[in-house]
Amino acid sequence: MDIAKLFNAFPGAISQGIIWGIMAIGVYITFRILDVSDLTVDGSMATGGAVAAMLITAGYNAWFALLVAFLVGMLCGLVTGIFHTTMGIPAILAGILTQLALYSINLRIMDGKANTAVNVNKFHVLVTSRNVRVLSFSNPIVFSVLVTAVLILILCFFFRTEYGCALRATGANGAMARAQGINTNIAKVFGLMLANGIVAFAGALLAQYQGFADVQMARGAIVIGLAAVIIGEVVFGKLLHTFSGKLICVSLGAVIYYLVMQIVLWLGLNTNDLKMLTALVVAVFLAVPHWKSKAFSRMAAQKGVLEDA
């Protein structure tokens, strides 16, 4: 167990974390802003990867592939939104249904193959894990930090516009939002589209980073996304109160998630136990706010008793 090896593994964990952080920002929009648990992401992330892999291997520009992935991701969100609003299916089920359907669609996108390689020797990709220890602009950390920054700026701008505020109101208090004349159904559909567009965008980056797209590549993505949202809130929630700060927290949460994974691997634990350890780590982070509030209320109660006496 050599601490130097761990440090040497950090750049890889950080860049992987930032890419998943983009995905987690998408999850944040549905989970925290819209107050909807959207499970579409397990499918739409793979869709983004599949679209990007097919376009890049067909010779299209990687930027163009990102754009198309974003648009196709929005379509996935639209389907979930329609399931949820016009068909009245509960959000969690609507997401599961879309996710299920996306498995077949992802296979169709990849021409019936379950796996498409994006050969970094052959195609120009924007991020690749190969350059993670290179000191230049080709380093995926530089690129993904820039992309995250731009994304957060755009989202901050958007959620300050009138329609952005309407979206936030929809999530905060649906009845009140409707009373203000906001069509909450359309707002929800749009929120789901935006979130899944971002998730698919992250999937497109991930496919380039890891060198392939696979129908199973985003299995369990929602767990990583939620973990990032919650870890970010627990660790940095006290420091950053603004909207942009909260999004930065989410991104940092994903980085912490992957750093913890890397440390677990470095410790040399049996990788068969990896999923259990992941679940435990997330459970602990989930429990921290609960314990904290309990401790505070107990302290407050004691204080109250003293004051009464």
Next chain:
Amino acid sequence: MKKIISLMLSLCLIVLGSVAFAENPTYHVGVLQLVQHVALDAATQGFCDALNEKLGDQVVIDVKNASGDSANCTTIANDFVASQVDLIMANATPALQATMAATADIPILGTSITDYATALDIDDWQGVTGFNISGTSDLAPLDGQANMLHELFPEAKTVGLLYCSAEPNSKYQVDEISKYLTELGYECRPYAFADSNDVASVTEAACECDVIYIPTDNTAASYTETIANVVDPAKKPVIAGEEGICTGCGVATLTISYYDLGYATGLMAYEVLANGADISTMAIEYAPNFTKKYQKERCEMLGLTIPEDYLAIE
């Protein structure tokens, strides 16, 4: 922010340099396996046995399993590259792709890969990759399997090809064997299931054919009992791509051994590590030998007479 990143990266580089000096002369090999699975486990075991026999105390093998999450492959590959292992063995397609994306320098050997040209997206395939990757292919002798099916069931008209749509290798084999079977005069119908939940119903549908063929499919291998519960009552014979599937639900197979395949990969690793072979010019190797095998009880149940050159599966 950029300053911090570059500072951190340079720190990593310095640390990395000092590690390189401190290293002792043993070889450090990382094994990245996609998922816990009978065939893949056997290949990893064969690989480790070959290296341990050849190098003994001189080699340290670190086996890591991504537990089926391809995102974990990238994390583990990053761990191996960061620890500056001397060689990485990648077991199954996404493991190989993630490792390839992670390093252009460390030699990588693949195993349980059916077709390297597809897995790595190489046009104009010549049997070598030309970069830091070589390995072994688990491509079963599909023409041989088609002939075996013909030998056992010359009267049959239709062949149902049962496989999992999530597995690129299975799709490849199904496409390939269709060509041979069509040449032999059979009508081929593909039946793809998405995951364990629809194995039974898709198998049910495939039973409308006279014979069923299953390639070396990881998902099918995990659910042979489910398949057997459908095909046995329907009295439909299954020709399997490998022994595990044949034992569980098939009548006969022309099989490769994943242990032998892993062992062959281990010998390639020895050539690279100890004898300094250039991995970019090493040809992809195939399974050393094939055996015709049959499942005795099921053949008796179906009243099949099996030619004498077939071995009964123990």
